[in-house]
Amino acid sequence: MSSAPSGNKPRRFPLRLDQVAATPARPTSPRELLRPQAPLEHAARDRRQQSTPQGLGMDSRAVQRRMVERLYADGIRHQRLLEAFSAIPRHWFVDSALVNQAYEDTSLPIGLGQTISKPSVIGSMIELLCVRPGLTPETVHPLGHCLDIGTGCGYQAALLSVLSRRVVSVERLRDLHLKARANLDRLRRDMPHWQDVRLVYGDGMLGHPPNAPYDTIIAAAGGAAVPQPWIEQLAPGGRLVAPMEDPRTGHQVLTIIDRLPNGQLQQAVAGQVLFVPLKSGTT
Template sequence: MTRRPGFPARLDLTPAVAPAAGRARPVPATRPVVAPQGVGLDSGAVRARMVTRLAAGGLADSRVLAAMGAVDRHRFVDSALANQAYEDTSLPIGLGQTISKPSVVARMAELLLAGTPSGRLGRVLEVGTGCGFQAAVLAHLAKEVYSIERLRGLHDKARENLRPLRLANVHLLFGDGMQGFAKGAPYAGIIAAAGGDAVPDAWIEQLAVGGRIVAPTLMPDGRQALVVLEKGARELRRTILETVLFVPLKSGIA
């Protein structure tokens, strides 16, 4: 049996370099993450207000609301932008990338969970780790999270952001997200933080029967929309939802 990478794994997919696995910190996967109860941005009340706004905006899944309230978003953005962390806005995280709005992260997580009426998802693949915020949220919603990032600078930033949380069920990978991560397949869900012309075939192949892909995709009219793909035993069901704006999905590493 192939050993799955620990946290954080560094996977360089260039031909001359073999993947290297890190070592998971010795923390049980079932250990809960205890949210700080301090003052200011560390106050649970700040996150609670954000969750209240998400619920008022139509987010109904209690699992997602709890996950959003459990993660300190301000710890994933630059200190100069920390006072905007709980507003419903995307923020720059460097290298031309952004952290998605809380409402978008929550909406995509809710869509991913829609096929799982209760409990947690199994194994999930996140394409586009960014600063690591969405991976931290997914850690509360899935038994295992593989998150792949093509930009080394962001991969390293996410590793530093996530390290204090000691999330033993999160595995960080450095590589080409368009290729997915076959060694971790099949996945109960795949979620993308970047939008391409179409959902890559590799993702569909690595998705388990009964699983879902939630990804922004370019429409024929030039707009970008959220698309949900549900994989059945004999067919692939495609649902086009609301218009969104994500950074472009790119291949390769940098």
């Protein structure tokens, strides 16, 4: 047992309340709050954001607008066509590793030895279809019923749909057909008023007889001659634009074939191009 305190020696502990002196609070500097570790999905999201190429985030519309301005400067004048290039996001149709080049005027690989064509080349070909005889600049759907040979990643088909009453697009490579379907599904989700495209897995050299005739036909591959089924499926007053080999030089040139209202054919060329070879069959 402890002994009681002796004399007048003050008690050290515990102190009574009246013995406690108030002390001024010491100023404290702000400190950064410690956070718990972010969930794994947040970390994955951060990694994706860090790997996104610069220039296609918040300002992707500005980058796309500059592409359209270049097309205009290069001579594309059809207003509805320029509106199509403004409406369809090209970076949705290229691989993520190439997305920062999506709005450059360059062709890009899309797999299986195929490419997405330069915007300027696509624009030139589509404009040739839009200015065929008998149309005015105010025509809402200048391409009418359109057949697209070689769907690829689906970008050209998406552009065509803005200018057409109906688009049928044929692809012979199954993996690309499926890739285009996935890309166009995104347009359906994110652009509710976008007009759908009918995608066909088949031999493009045969065209697509069930929906013939077509007011316009465009091809993204070139051969030695225009396949006869394409000509047979071209409607009177219709126009076909395709890269074909010039027998005199061996180079590819844009070939324009018009079927006149009386059924006769008229052919012209519009400059040298370079497209992947036109092949038959499916794979």
